[in-house]
Amino acid sequence: MSQTVARAIDIIGFVSQQPRSLNEVAERAGVHKSTALRLLQTLEEAGFVRKDARGHYAMGFQLIAYGQLALDQVEARSLAHPVLQELAERHGHTVHLGELVGDRIVYVDKIDGRGSVAMGSRIGLQAQTHTAGVAKVITAYQDPATQERILGKATFERYTDTTHTSRASLDQDLRQTRARGWAEDDGEHEGYINCIALPVFDARGKVTHGISVTALSAVAPLTELRAHLDEFRKAAQQISAKLGWKGNTP
Amino acid sequence: MSQTVARAIDIIGFVSQQPRSLNEVAERAGVHKSTALRLLQTLEEAGFVRKDARGHYAMGFQLIAYGQLALDQVEARSLAHPVLQELAERHGHTVHLGELVGDRIVYVDKIDGRGSVAMGSRIGLQAQTHTAGVAKVITAYQDPATQERILGKATFERYTDTTHTSRASLDQDLRQTRARGWAEDDGEHEGYINCIALPVFDARGKVTHGISVTALSAVAPLTELRAHLDEFRKAAQQISAKLGWKGNTP
DNA sequence: TACGGCGTTGCAAATATTGCAACATGATCG
DNA sequence: CGATCATGTTGCAATATTTGCAACGCCGTA
Incomplete structure (x- = not known):
């Protein structure tokens, strides 16, 4: 593991919150100004950070370009999107x-509904293992x-008050999920939001993806949501088929 | 300048072309396998790269997340204003x-010329889809x-008498606009005012902004206006460059 | 004009990075 | 089925790289 690279990456995260001055970055990274400067210069040359009008360091445009590229390379997304x-x-x-992806579940696509509500999810972000439906x-x-590796994180x-706060409680939910064939989030992250999530199978019959339908509990x-389960399940199966899934029963 | 960080960044670029094995990365970076491995592990931990199904290194999902964030943070106005x-x-x-912005075009900046004339535009207002140059x-x-969504509004x-009053007529204009690289408003909203508008490209190569130069037809x-197209185009390209566009600078 | 904050550079010290070589793993092939 | 090859992983010593320091330049302000 490279300390220098780790620092540079941390700086990107720090700068992503809001533009920062050299001294702020140095203090955050716990290094001397000159060191921070040289790291920032390297990042700047690559377009990972840039100087804004005030001379503060902000996120660079190369990040946008790479982000788009990375998005395009997620093949499941393009298949499932329609x-x-x-x-x-x-x-x-x-x-x-x-x-x-490895040990964590990541949002790779999101389509906002009508009257979209601010919700924590964002494409590319990790989903909360113990609350998110997907x-x-x-x-x-x-x-x-x-399962062990995922739940370890x-x-x-x-x-x-509906959040699973113990492994036992979550395990119980997972067993139920598998038994009935879908997962539910009953306000486990935001009390006023609930969702239903279904598995997507790939060509090997493995579940590497899931879809979820989320709504304000006041709205739906x-x-x-359960009343429309058949339609949701049909969508999940369509995606499974596009990923090469041949079976009908898991 | 940090050599280690520069290498890490170069690796990201290399991996962005297509997923690469450890040895490919090591060879590209001109370092030993073990060195490449440690760099990749650091990047992987941060989500900047990930291992795909074959174990090859590909772009990580954190790049998507940062890309979205960076996109949201672009304040085109402050960059373009000068x-x-x-x-x-x-x-x-x-x-x-x-x-x-969504399905509509909005004025986000306006600089009045000499002898400014009362004209309907105002920062924050929506531009008329079928008449405004931008x-x-x-x-x-x-x-x-x-296009469909925008034109639907x-x-x-x-x-x-020059206003486009049908979809077909406007479509024709749009095709011409794209073909020649700029748009014209020949008194389509106010008979005595005309303008020329040019596209601005962002880091993804997409056109999310446009600039226009407007004048009384009696004055210019x-x-x-066409006689100064090169200068207008240069200004548009300058703004594009500030937005991270790499279009014609290798 | 003096002052304080901020960014920048040269240099020597020290620490983190590097390459090596040996080991581990897994696929391929006779 | 065993051997071989390609690929990935780890401990360790050498050294190249990073780091902190101190001094300098710049700019806005008191």
Whole structure:
């Protein structure tokens, strides 16, 4: 592991919050001004950071370009997108596509519903293992060893009174999820938001993706969402088919 | 300048072309396998690269997240303003900066020329889709689906005898706009006012902004404005460059 | 004009990076 | 089925690289 590179990466994260002066960066990184300067210059030359009008360091444009490129390289996203788009349009709810990457579940696509609400998810961000519907449904379908690795990263931080705060509680949910074939988030991260998530199977029959339909519970409570389960399941199966899935039963 | 960070950054660029094995990365960077491995591990931990299904290194999802963030943080107005200011001063005409926001084009900056005339535009207001130069030029450079959404909001209200009052007529104009590289407003909103508008490209190569130079036709008719096209185009390219566009600078 | 904050550069010290060589793993092939 | 090759991983010593320092330049302000 390279300390210097780790510092540079941390600086990018620091600068991403808001533009920062050289001294702020130096202090954050715990290094001398001159060191911070040289790191920033290297990052700046590559376009990873830039100086804004005030001379403060901000996120660079190369990050935008790489972000787009990386987005394009997620193949599942391009296959699933049309299906999700239609789903979002038909029901007006926000739709997510989650992907298992190593030990974590990441949002790789998101289509905002009508009257979109501020919600923590963002394409490229990691989903909360113990609360997000896509995370739970994907995890539920992994083999024990993989489950262990994923759950090892869960924080079990409490957000609301329905949040799973223990491994046992989450395990129970995962068993239920697998048994019934879908996951639910009953306000476990934001009390006023709930969602239903379904597994997506790939050519090997493995679940590396999941989709979720999210709504304000005031607009569409779980009972309302469950009423449309057949349509949601059909969308998930369509995506599975595009990923080469041949089966009909898991 | 930090050699280690520069190497890490170069690796990201290398991996962005296509997923690469450890040995490929090591060879490209001109370092030993073990060194490349440690750099990659550091990048991987930060989510800047990831291992794909074959174990090759590919672009990581954190890059997507940062890219989205950086995109949201771009304040085109502050970057473009100095360029527009100079343009307005040099020619004495009124200059606009338009931005595509959702399905509509909005004026986000305006510098009044000498002898400023009352004109309907105002910062923050929506530009008329079927008459405003900035609106036409931005629309002309969108993909078909986006065009459709934008044009769906057009009123086609007639203001003068040159106003486009049908979709077909406007479509024709848009094709011409894209073909020649700029848009013209030949008194389509106010009979005595005309303008020339040019596209601004961002880091992704997309047109989300446009600039326009507007004048009384009695002061500077289209033929007069066209005579200065090279200078207008240069200003547009300067702004594009500030937005991270790499279009014609290798 | 003096002052304080901020960014920049040359240089020597020291620390983090590097290459090496040995080991581990897994796929391929006779 | 065993051997071989390609690929990835780790401990360690050498040294190239990074680091902090101190001095300098710049600019706005008191």
